[in-house]
Amino acid sequence: MADGAELSRGRATAEMVAARANVSRVAVSRAFNPHTSLKPEKRELILRIAQELNYTPDRAARALVSGRTHLVGVIVPDVCSNWESQEIDALTTALQAEGFATLLFKTRTDYSMDEQLLAYMRGFNPDSVIAFVENVKARTLAKFLGRAVPIYVDYPLPGATSAREAGPLFDRLNILQRDGIDQAVALLQGYGVRRIAYLAGVEKSRANVARENTLRQVMAARGMEPPTVIAGDFGYDAAYQSTVNLFRVGEGADAIFAANDVSAFGAMDALRHELKLRVPEDVSVVGFDDIAQAHWKSYNLTTVKFDLDERVQALVRLILRRLNNPDAPALEETLDTRLVVRGTVGARR
Amino acid sequence: MADGAELSRGRATAEMVAARANVSRVAVSRAFNPHTSLKPEKRELILRIAQELNYTPDRAARALVSGRTHLVGVIVPDVCSNWESQEIDALTTALQAEGFATLLFKTRTDYSMDEQLLAYMRGFNPDSVIAFVENVKARTLAKFLGRAVPIYVDYPLPGATSAREAGPLFDRLNILQRDGIDQAVALLQGYGVRRIAYLAGVEKSRANVARENTLRQVMAARGMEPPTVIAGDFGYDAAYQSTVNLFRVGEGADAIFAANDVSAFGAMDALRHELKLRVPEDVSVVGFDDIAQAHWKSYNLTTVKFDLDERVQALVRLILRRLNNPDAPALEETLDTRLVVRGTVGARR
DNA sequence: AGATAGAATGAACACGTTTTCACTTTTCGT
């Protein structure tokens, strides 16, 4: 029963399992790969011995020969931002169930280092990439990512107006913002709101631009004056300050439409605790995302939601599809948004 | 100028760079490894050509021969939980700066699948592991992790009473809860608080047990009756319900000491919006963590803080130290906590 | 100038797996 080979780096190797089981090293490899032919009892024996020895095929070696790392790179500007942390959470769970793992990278909030970061990430050879980046051109992405599969969420790539045009590597998941925003504006209008202020996110980010433009279109379609825009960065503190300024220095508003829920919280706290105004009796507030905190009693925020689970499922489906079929034509899926009505929109006093 | 080799899998290889630069493949390898001897102008030439060809040494091949993946596995029960998302964020930034990447895994909130998850993670060969797991024994960890370096945060491993005893693989970072909790209790006592309720976290989690025990000890040392304990799970909703029960069915309390900030928010919202009690005039509230939301105006929470940046820096320092010197004796570092006074503790009406 | 130490170099091997390709054994239909 002497297992000829020594412990290599503390881990068992296929060679050692083979020696123990009196089979060839190739048989061990086959035992771990489902679509190969191997006598069932032999496979069983090998797997048992492998378990005894605590053996698992080395992923580095596997990656070297197969070109697959089973890593999915995720780039976000801010893990703490509640929306993104919820997305990362759901994504990690889903990927884990499929035999993958999340490789996390952090870009800067102002999106300034995106290109270097992509190059850095490429070094880890992820099989696929989900990126919340902003200032990167389609061809740069193609250059850096090599054979990896980026799935570019939410917004069109600059330099490629459609998924098709960007080449087969770029699948895309769109969020149709119009429905939810239209429902929100309709609700506000029904309560007699006339002057809406848009509390912006990071100025040139595509999320912010898309939301602001959609809001403008929707309001115009309903015959309303364009919204006042006040600055923000998707964060609480900036939202707080901007809201205070809007009412102290500026002209105020009947309602605030925030670029995301956290901004809405900042606006609400400014209204209530600094400006001594009531929500919604004096000013209505609408958010975007429907993060978990939106239902907390202190805020109870009316907000535009898109279904996170649905989105993550779609993302993982796209990733797996492309990995199994790298040359399939680019796919584009679209998800809806809808308004979740809670307590921050109401009749004016 | 014909570069003899073809494109391999879409990526340039050291062979191709060597051919272009008229040097051997070994020279290319040396150009990318700082502590090797290579004529400066030659290294420069190689690096230039490498950049032209968009070449980076393949990490899978590198990992195969060196045994280093430059991956750090991080296991958390819940990415969304604000404390953990802030930790992940800081950790990712710090690791990125050192040439590593965060490999993220999610365990279940009740910590039930920890062992399988460790085995799964081990398959990816992380160089080091930072785990928020609960029900895993020291020897199981040693078995699964092989040569990887787990750094076990906050709480002693079951089956190993000291870092030393667990063997050289286990460094540890302790949080000294006593100081901050004592300051909080002193503050409460100063305002005449007598009956404190402890709003618990996940029942058997080490974070919860440590906080409850420390609170008991501190209160006993100050001559107070032991706290009433009410159930919780570190989340908002459970905290909300438990607080309502405490005052509707149970005996109430002068102050609530919550296991973490999110629980404290749930308790505050229950007090204010459901029970129509004032904070702090009727009931004082203290949290634990000092997450970003704690300073939001709606809560303005008095809470026990430990410095996240300090902690993350210590963690990364420990990781790098062990990677450079695998056989160094186990190290144990300790961090302090302190009370951050805001507006949720005050004189009773 | 000669001896010598040190740096620079490339050939060969190692890392642990998957895959191809012949080859051998088993299974099945008649």
Place this chain on the structure above:
DNA sequence: ACGAAAAGTGAAAACGTGTTCATTCTATCT
């Protein structure tokens, strides 16, 4: 019971890099 088809098998060749080791070149010292 025979042949053909199918399934099972192991030797050898990849995959792309880091690391010895013996060799050649260069610069320094006496």
